[in-house]
Amino acid sequence: MKKAVVIGSGIGGLAMGIRLCSLGFDTTVLEKLDAPGGRAYVRRAQGFTFDMGPTVITVPHFIEELFSLGRGDPRLGQPDFPPAVLGEDKRVREGVSGGPNTSRYVTLVPILPFYRIYFDDGTFFDYDGDPLRTREQIRALAPEDLEGYEHFHRDARAIFERGFLELGYTHFGDVGTMLRVVPDLLRLDAVRTLFSFAKKYFKNPKMRQVFSFETLLVGGNPLSVPAIYAMIHFVEKTWGIHFAMGGTGALVRGFVRKLEELGGRIRYGAEVSRINVTRRGGRKVATGVTLASGEVLHADAVVSNADYAHTYLKLVEPQHRLWNADPVVRARRQSMSLVVIYFGFKADGSEGERLRHHNILLGPRYEELLKDIFGRKVLAKDFSQYLHVPTLTDPSLAPPGHHAAYTLVPVPHNGSGLDWELLGEPFVNKVLGFLEQRGYLPNLSERLVYKSFVTPDYFEHTLLSHLGNAFGPEPVLMQSAFFRPHNRSEDVARLYLVGAGAQPGAGTPSVMMSAKMTARLVAQDFGLPLEGSDVLSTRVVEPVA
Structure with a gap:
């Protein structure tokens, strides 16, 4: 054997x-x-x-x-x-x-929803893949983009069908295999950047963010990943989001x-x-x-x-x-890294009123923050985050009367030279303070019973990722x-x-x-x-x- x-x-x-x-x-x-x-x-x-x-x-x-x-x-x-x-x-x-x-x-x-996406002004978009609900929310937040969404939906579906269903399992081990699909990628306009692709269809900045942010969950900068990643929209729409x-x-x-x-x-x-x-x-x-x-x-x-x-x-x-x-x-360019904060807190019964299982909390800047993380590699004063509250679905993950959560903040990888031994604790406190002050988790500091976190150093020294990247090559x-x-x-x-x-x-x-x-x-x-x-x-x- x-x-x-x-x-x-x-x-x-x-x-x-x-x-x-x-x-x-x-x-x-x-x-x-x-x-x-x-x-x-x-x-x-x-x-x-x-x-x-x-x-x-x-x-x-x-x-x-x-x-x-x-x-x-x-x-x-x-x-x-x-x-x-x-x-x-x-x-x-x-x-x-x-x-x-x-x-x-x-x-x-x-x-459901797949994600609740909060904008910095407090409005939100519940993305659940339901076509009627999606259109209702676009009508409420950005009515000027209803027609654009129809075109985006059509073109993203075409990219999904070719890029995922037909080519998803293709191993590109030689140049010939790649050259054979280039004409299709060009025809689908899948080689321009994803954010540029989204801008073709949406005028409103909020809609541009809703339909481009998902690549951050796989280490990709919406400003630089190819538009073939628009297929993620249809991957989620077709098979849903699940929790174990x-x-x-x-x-x-x-x-x-x-x-x-x-x-x-x-x-x-x-x-x-x-x-x-x-x-x-x-x-x-x-x-x-x-x-x-x-x-x-x-x-x-x-x-x-x-x-x-x-x-x-x-x-x-x-x-x-x-x-x-x-x-x-x-x-090779490496993906960004992360600060991830794991925290447990006493429930007050209001957590499900504003939050969902998966929450995307977008900061006041989108494009410039991405440039800070991926390009300039600096730790910006503002941030966006993914807040995960699984105990809204599975209370067994915390003691009775408590919630377990983590919040994930994209940051530059360790090629930045940032000293996380010095920066880590103050940054973590700033993020948790934001959740409390903005009303996502009121009185969190009083209810907090456990806190720990990891920085790019964890990815580099414990997980042995080059430069502390969190997702491999960008x-x-x-x-x-x-x-x-x-x-x-x-x-x-x-x-x-x-x-x-x-x-x-x-x-x-x-x-x-x-x-x-x-x-x-x-x-x-x-x-x-x-x-x-x-x-x-x-x-x-x-x-x-």
Whole structure:
């Protein structure tokens, strides 16, 4: 039986581990921390449970597919978007999420509205994907943009159908694959920036923000990501936004259980210090990993769910890298970082009057604040934030009579030179003070019983993300598709990448897509058929002489 090692137990790494088991590999997932999840690690304190990372779950059939896999049944050749999951999903309106296999591991529930988006003047927009409700709110806030929305809706749908449904699982491993889709991207006007795309349709600044902010949740600057990301609007509209009862950590635990049921294993406290490479038949081949403890694990395939830049700069020795040499890796633009504040407070019964499960609180500046974060890399006096209050849906995440929440503030990555040891605490107090003073959480300082936070230093030193980035390489045009790091290493045979730093990009659905794309490459390299229940471990063949 062939062996595989996965570095990192983020959602992408766990999804990859499950898929490798389904291909018949003896699979071990290695995790530096003491529990699974990576960015989706869980923090527990004083009876509160906090998801430290992703909280927005969409495209539930991706999850259902993972929980449906069996050993020797990889389902890699089946349609990625079967007819049953296309079109408006009435189950979201009926309060049902996921599928029968998902429900064996975790309970998913729909969240409505998807987001409550507050503007700095106190007005808000509830985005829930409902066409009538969306138009009613545009009529109330920006009636001049009703016609523009119809055109945006039409064109964003076209981008979604081509860019996500048809091309979403395409691995752009060569120039030819990229060149074949360029005419379509140009025809759809999907290569201009997303904010510029939104400005074509909306006159009102509020509507421009509503229909462009979502890329910030995957590390993208609306002023610079390509307009193909307008498809996020339709991804959410088509399949809804969901929550795992017990938090995203419950979904992670479900993935770990599935991995172990398929014969895989996960090791904690197992930091990788080097990917071992040897020469065979004139080729450089990954043969396993060396742990920080000095232990050597041999493997026939190595998959890194670690940060892309960390993988190449720290784990693969320079003499083994040409395409991903140090100057190339360091030249890539990194996504922004985050300050995330985890806090628990006494409930007063009013939390659900103004807030929802997911809240976007936009500051007084939009374009200039984005330029401060991504371009000038300075800590601005103002900020925008994503406020997550999951106990409005699942009270079990806090002690009785309390709420657990986190608020996430985009900030520059550590290439800025900002000293978070000095800036962290005052900045956190300023953000929490804002929530109290603006009436989102009245009297918060009196009700607060727990507070902790992470800064870009956490992403750099604990999660080992280059410059403390929170989402991998920034998804600008020249770092998308073919120009994004490839899931199959160009330098080292049998070395693969998965997750936010690889294709197609960051976000929970994307990293699950990344796992499927990478699994297909592994199957090709090891001579495995892509579909059918006859895929057995004995059919794995050595691809390298």
